[in-house]
Amino acid sequence: xxxxxxxxxxxxxxxxxxxxxxxxxxxxxxxxxxxxxxxxxxxxxxxxxxxxxxxxxxxxxxxxxxxxxxxxxxxxxxxxxxxxxxxxxxxxxxxxxxxxxxxxxxxxxxxxxxxxxxxxxxxxxxxxxxxxxxxxxxxxxxxxxxxxxxxxxxxxxxxxxxxxxxxxxxxxxxxxxxxxxx
Amino acid sequence: xxxxxxxxxxxxxxxxxxxxxxxxxxxxxxxxxxxxxxxxxxxxxxxxxxxxxxxxxxxxxxxxxxxxxxxxxxxxxxxxxxxxxxxxxxxxxxxxxxxxxxxxxxxxxxxxxxxxxxxxxxxxxxxxxxxxxxxxxxxxxxxxxxxxxxxxxxxxxxxxxxxxxxxxxxxxxxxxxxxxxx
Numbered sequence: 001x002x003x004x005x006x007x008x009x010x011x012x013x014x015x016x017x018x019x020x021x022x023x024x025x026x027x028x029x030x031x032x033x034x035x036x037x038x039x040x041x042x043x044x045x046x047x048x049x050x051x052x053x054x055x056x057x058x059x060x061x062x063x064x065x066x067x068x069x070x071x072x073x074x075x076x077x078x079x080x081x082x083x084x085x086x087x088x089x090x091x092x093x094x095x096x097x098x099x100x101x102x103x104x105x106x107x108x109x110x111x112x113x114x115x116x117x118x119x120x121x122x123x124x125x126x127x128x129x130x131x132x133x134x135x136x137x138x139x140x141x142x143x144x145x146x147x148x149x150x151x152x153x154x155x156x157x158x159x160x161x162x163x164x165x166x167x168x169x170x171x172x173x174x175x176x177x178x179x180x181x182x
Numbered sequence: 183x184x185x186x187x188x189x190x191x192x193x194x195x196x197x198x199x200x201x202x203x204x205x206x207x208x209x210x211x212x213x214x215x216x217x218x219x220x221x222x223x224x225x226x227x228x229x230x231x232x233x234x235x236x237x238x239x240x241x242x243x244x245x246x247x248x249x250x251x252x253x254x255x256x257x258x259x260x261x262x263x264x265x266x267x268x269x270x271x272x273x274x275x276x277x278x279x280x281x282x283x284x285x286x287x288x289x290x291x292x293x294x295x296x297x298x299x300x301x302x303x304x305x306x307x308x309x310x311x312x313x314x315x316x317x318x319x320x321x322x323x324x325x326x327x328x329x330x331x332x333x334x335x336x337x338x339x340x341x342x343x344x345x346x347x348x349x350x351x352x353x354x355x356x357x358x359x360x361x362x363x364x
Contacts, residue, residue: 002324004291005317008339011289019337038220046345048336072342079337107193108185115356135187142184150352151359154230155201155261157190160254163228163348166341170332170349171356174297177333 019079024053025173028100028126032088032140033059034161035132041072042162043129048076050173053124055080058088072162088128092143095126104128104136104144105168107158111149114171121179125172129165201261206235207355210282210308214270214322215241216343217314223254224344225311230258232355235306237262240270242313254344270310274325277308286310286318286326287350289340293331296353303361307354311347 014022029052034040040062047055057063063084064070064077085091092102101123119125128144130136135158141147150159150167159167196204211234216222222244229237239245245266246252246259267273274284283305301307310326312318317340323329332341332349341349 001320003286003288003293003326003329005320005323006289006291011339013339014335014337016337022335042342042345045338045342048338049332049334049341051335074338076336076338104185106185106187108187110185114352115360138183138187141187144185147185150231152231153196153204153233154258155196155198156227156230156256156258157193157195159231159348160224160227160344162342163224163345166345166348167352170296170353174353178297 016079022051025051025176026121026124027052027169027172028054028056028095028124029165030056030058030088030091030126030128031061032128032136033131034061034129037062037066037068038072039132039162041069043165044069044073044076044080046166046169047080050169052080052169055082056091057082057084058086058091088140089143092140100124100126102126102128102144103146103148104141105164106136106141106147107149108141108147111147113151114148114168117148119172119175121176127168129161132161198261204233207233207358208303208306209234209351209354210236210238210277210306211347212238212240212270212273212308212310213243214310214318215313216243216311219244219248219250220254221314221344223251225347226251226255226258226262228348228351229262232351234262234351237264238273239264239266240268240273270322271325274322282306282308284308284310284326285328285330286323287346288312288318288323288329289331290323290329293329295333296330296350299330301354301357303358309350311343314343
């Protein structure tokens, strides 16, 4: 049979304990004022796949456990490390003090297109995603070390935030993965 | 103000008529047996951003207009060209006859990792996304010219299909975009 699909049991996946102990990618996610529980859960599921180091939940972003987060996270909230910190600025400052490079995902002056954003695999990055309607708050964007923009060419002003997080995290993760392999 | 956010009115976006007339990317999407209306709408929204040439809706995949598709598509179903064809195999064969390279997005033997999949910008590609639980049907995977796999390293077996479509379409689109620029 050509291109036989793999059974779930044939996929190389970690159990929860191995996941906890596995080396993570140098990527941190900050979710600020995310309104949709589905979006939050979806970012957890994506973060599980790309071995995200930690997710910070800030502002109105809801915390697990919650059944509507679970519906899209499918259990990923059990693995991926997360912390709720109300004030996103506190997280940004703390991470910057720890030499983490903090980038807002936004459409802003001086933004860098995602495909032009080159990671240094030795560096830890945090990426901030903001509210579904208002985006990342201006004070956060201004405090960040860079702004990453996903170039978009259609009629809509933005991507769904869970899709956007997938695109950005994959892009940074793939670069880091390939740098380590080389 | 550092990294001033752009207003919606400052973003370069097309109106519906300009969108219709704009040159599209050499990318076609096939959605086979997608159960979730939110996922379908979300793929429309992503396809708008990356100028997808056409979306084929097959099998149980619902057709616009539908309020739950609209909720996530946010009007993108008005721009992005789509067609419902019940039998996905008919679409795959038709596209292959038209020299389109058809790739299933799956986890299968002989799959190519997304970050190893290099596009030829002269070539048109169609990517098939399958059911949320069952994935792309084996007969479709076997009929495809290649299988693209998004490498995943956590505990879950797959990404959400709307996120997965975002990651794959962005990755192919960015390669094409950059080839045209060079």
